[in-house]
Amino acid sequence: MGLFASRGYHGVSMDDIGSAAGVTGPALYHHFAGKEAMLVAALIPVSESLLEGGKERVARHSDDVEAALADLVDFHVDFALTNPAVIALHLHELDRLPDEPRRQIRRLQRLYVEEWVSVLSRVRPELAAPEARVLAHAAFGLMNSTPFLGGEVERRRRADLLRDATIHALAGR
Template sequence: MEKLTADGRGGSKRRREILDVAVRLLAKHGYHGVSMDDIGAAASITGPALYHHFKGGKEQMLADALIPVSERLLAGGRHWASLHSDDPQAALEALVDFHLEVVIDSPEIVILHLHELDRLPEEPRREVRKLQRVYVEEWVGVLCRLRDGLKPEQARVLAHGAFGLMNSTPYLSLGQEVSADETAALLRAAALRALDPG
């Protein structure tokens, strides 16, 4: 899968580069720990030029990072669930693989998703939450087909628990003590056991 860049909505190459710099800084220092001046300095761009690309400042940068990743997750979730609609076990494994690929390829965006979503203005925050809810329902449908008698509300608990497990990867030192591939394999096995322990 193509690596998730911060800006999934197009724009100039320079704009995408600036947004990638902003995402790295915001993930490392937090929303309130980074100023537009910090982002401009790190991206080698002046303040007026920075606002030319992002008139809404940091809020716009955050929305331009979080909305596309939510759209990408939903599109991928729908794709894999539908591709294996006749085999829920294969669908579940594909969903886990897809989610882990996104998380490991784009740890900074995952960190922003987990910790800075509430910094968004109301409308884009609602959009992200709606996309998240629909993504979860793709997992719920697969889990309910896989496990007889599992209620949708129970499947949501399992799905969110698996997300918490898989989303832990941004906090690990990937590529140092444990490689990204080994991390993915360990988390894949753990997530599948958590989702279908029987």
């Protein structure tokens, strides 16, 4: 994923990937049909994991929507800071996938967004679902800015800043 994120899909060959993995490029064909299959194998589990993690956090706080929202934000900030290459891949390479896996990833992403919309609609009952969806996407934009942040701010402080900014943006106060 790091190679795809840093060089782009077309800037990476199977030989480059094989070399990074300590094997020859052709050896990878025993496990993957090609670069597209590798990208699919990298991105689908990430989207599944985000959806599962989001559902777990919402269920964990079924009686406290404020706590559910805070847990969702913590979860996503941690994901974003831990996986900037994955975010960069989603932003820049998702459209290179064949139709079916791209649709599968988009469906998983929509379901993840709807977990946020459900919580936001209860935290902010004055919002219609489409408005809550706008806020959820705005929050993702803020939290997913991590691939573009420099390392001049220590990770824990970056997490605190992202968390606070996201909570304030969603709270509407």
